[in-house]
Structure formats: C-alpha cells, structure tokens
Amino acid sequence: AQSVTQLGSHVSVSEGALVLLRCNYSSSVPPYLFWYVQYPNQGLQLLLKYTSAATLVKGINGFEAEFKKSETSFHLTKPSAHMSDAAEYFCAVNSGYSTLTFGKGTMLLVSP
Amino acid sequence: DGGITQSPKYLFRKEGQNVTLSCEQNLNHDAMYWYRQDPGQGLRLIYYSQIVNDFQKGDIAEGYSVSREKKESFPLTVTSAQKNPTAFYLCASSIRLAGADTQYFGPGTRLTVL
Numbered sequence: 001a002q003s004v005t006q007l008g009s010h011v012s013v014s015e016g017a018l019v020l021l022r023c024n025y026s027s028s029v030p031p032y033l034f035w036y037v038q039y040p041n042q043g044l045q046l047l048l049k050y051t052s053a054a055t056l057v058k059g060i061n062g063f064e065a066e067f068k069k070s071e072t073s074f075h076l077t078k079p080s081a082h083m084s085d086a087a088e089y090f091c092a093v094n095s096g097y098s099t100l101t102f103g104k105g106t107m108l109l110v111s112p
Numbered sequence: 113d114g115g116i117t118q119s120p121k122y123l124f125r126k127e128g129q130n131v132t133l134s135c136e137q138n139l140n141h142d143a144m145y146w147y148r149q150d151p152g153q154g155l156r157l158i159y160y161s162q163i164v165n166d167f168q169k170g171d172i173a174e175g176y177s178v179s180r181e182k183k184e185s186f187p188l189t190v191t192s193a194q195k196n197p198t199a200f201y202l203c204a205s206s207i208r209l210a211g212a213d214t215q216y217f218g219p220g221t222r223l224t225v226l
Contacts, residue, residue, distance in 0.1 A: 009152065032212035043116075043202055043217035044155075051210040090154065098162060099145070099170070100215060104154040 002027050002095040006103035014111050019078040021106050023065075023091035026072065031095040033074040035065055038088045038105075047089075050074060061085070086110045114139050116218035118203050123223045125190075125197070133188045133221045135203035142207075144186035145215065148172060149200040161186055190223065198225045 007022040025031055032051050036044040048059025055067045065076045074091060088107050092100040116137045125131045135144065143162045147155040157170030161180040175194025180186055186205075190197045200222050204215040 034214070036217075041200075041220070041222070043118075043219045044204075046214065046216065049212060049214060051212045053210065094213060098143070098168075098213070099157055099160060100213075102155040104152060 002031065002093050002097065002101045004091050004093050004101055004103035006091055006106050008106055009104065010107045010109060012109040012111065013081045015083055016080050019076070019081045019085065019108065021076040021089050021108065023074045023076065023103060024072055025074060025091075025093045027093060027095035029095045031093050033067060034092040034094075034100065035059065035063070035076050036090045036092065038090065044090060047076070081110050083110050083112065116203060116205055116216060118218040118221050121219065121221060123221055125223065125225050127225055128192045130189055130191050131223065133190070133201055133223070135186045135188065135218060136184055137205045138184060139205055139207070139216065140183070141205035142183070143205060143213065144180070145204040145206070146176075146178065146186070146188045147202045147204065149202060155202065158188065197223055199223060
C-alpha cells in the first residue's frame with residue numbers, strides 16, 4: 001500500500017521568506033515521488049520528481065525537494081517566496097503501482 | 113503544440129441528466145486517467161486506461177463510465193447515478209521516464225449540477 005500525508009492544509013509566508021511544505025509517504029518498496037502545483041481553476045503542473053537518481057531534486061520556479069528515506073519524507077522548499085508562488089501544492093507517490101496516490105494538498109499563501 | 117485538452121471548461125447539468133466530458137491528448141502517451149477534485153480532499157482517481165480498449169476502475173468509479181476507442185481520447189460520462197457530481201474534473205496522461213510513470217494534466221472541467 002502507498003499513502004501520502006501533507007502536514008498543514010494552509011501555510012502562510014511573507015514575500016522573501018523561506019517556503020517549506022511538508023510531505024511524508026508510506027511505501028513498501030522504493031518509491032517515486034512527485035510535487036505538483038495548481039493555480040486556481042487550472043490543472044496540475046509538475047514541479048519536480050524523485051526517481052532515485054539523486055536525493056536532492058531541483059525543479060522549476062526555484063523549488064527543490066530532498067528525499068530522506070530514514071524519515072520517509074520529501075519536503076518541498078524554496079529559499080525566497082514570491083507572490084506568484086501562491087497556489088496549492090500536491091505531493092504524490094508511486095511505489096510500483098500503475099497509479100499515483102496524492103496528498104490532500106497544501107495551500108501556500110504569500111503576503112507582501 | 114503538444115498537450116492535453118479538456119472541454120468544455122465549464123459545464124452545467126440538470127439533475128437526472130448524463131453528461132460527457134472530453135479529454136484529448138496529442139503527446140502519444142499510452143496511459144490516461146480521470147480524477148475528481150473536491151475542496152480539501154485532494155485528487156481521487158475515477159478511472160484509468162493503460163492501453164486502447166482497456167480500462168480499470170479507480171477509487172470512486174460508481175456513477176461514472178469511460179471508453180478508450182482511440183489512443184488520443186478518453187471521454188468520461190457522468191451518469192445520473194452519481195449522487196453528488198458537482199466537482200472539478202481533471203484528465204491526465206502519462207509516460208514512463210527514468211522508470212517512473214510521470215503524469216501530465218489537462219486544464220480541467222468544472223461541472224455544476226443545478
């Protein structure tokens with residue numbers, strides 16, 4: 001079985017502050033892990049993915065995530081938030097199945 | 113321009129009516145998926161298809177039906193048996209990259225039952 005837990009349905013940061021969105025997964029085999037971003041009334045856009053090549057994964061828009069097997073985590077970070085980063089973020093896992101399992105999402109709010 | 117298109121963007125339906133949502137892709141992906149999104153619940157898988165003329169139920173298939181007659185197309189029908197169909201519907205397709213099936217999404221269709 002595979003599952004994803006995203007801690008915090010809403011995260012608020014000030015513009016220029018560090019962004020940290022948390023994702024923990026459960027998997028019986030080495031997983032593939034993904035982060036997606038969704039802007040209002042749009043589809044999901046792939047930010048980055050972990051496929052076992054490197055534990056620190058860099059994505060688009062300055063985001064990166066680190067795979068930590070011992071902590072079963074794949075947290076998403078960005079050093080300095082921009083207003084345009086305000087969106088909903090989804091973590092997802094695939095551990096050998098044909099489908100992805102998504103977390104419930106974290107809404108990132110950025111204040112000036 | 114390669115991508116996934118969904119139509120219409122907004123759809124209104126009266127109770128008791130069936131309605132079909134369109135999803136087309138020109139990415140030459142083998143697999144396609146339908147998700148339902150409700151506020152605070154993330155994405156829930158309705159149906160998926162890994163190859164033409166074959167599809168499998170996801171976690172919430174009741175009240176929905178699909179077909180996969182062409183590689184490029186995977187329409188979803190929301191039937192009158194679906195008790196609460198108002199939601200945002202997302203279609204995706206996938207390709208295997210570096211061993212991982214990577215899904216790409218369309219822009220979505222928002223269905224409202226009046």
